[in-house]
Amino acid sequence: MIEKVYDDNMLSFKEKGLYTAIYLNETMNVDQLVESGKDKADAVRSGLKKLIEKQYIKKSVVREKNGNFVTVYYQVIE
Numbered sequence: 001m002i003e004k005v006y007d008d009n010m011l012s013f014k015e016k017g018l019y020t021a022i023y024l025n026e027t028m029n030v031d032q033l034v035e036s037g038k039d040k041a042d043a044v045r046s047g048l049k050k051l052i053e054k055q056y057i058k059k060s061v062v063r064e065k066n067g068n069f070v071t072v073y074y075q076v077i078e
Contacts, residue, residue: 015047
C-alpha cells in the first residue's frame with residue numbers, strides 16, 4: 001500500500017508525510033502528528049481528511065464506557 005500512496009500524484013508531500021508518520025508508528029492521534037511536524041492542527045486535519053477520503057487510513061474514535069469522548073486515532077489501512 002505504501003508504494004500506492006507514494007505514487008498517488010493527487011496527494012501532496014504533506015499528506016504523504018502524514019501517511020508515513022502513521023505507517024511507521026502504526027497508530028497516532030492528531031496531537032502526536034502535530035507535535036511530530038511543523039504544520040498546525042488545521043493543516044494536519046485537512047491532510048488526514050484527504051487520506052481518509054482516498055481510503056489510505058482509517059479514523060477510530062475512542063470513548064469511555066459512559067460515551068464521553070477520549071481521543072481519535074488514525075491507522076493505515078492494509
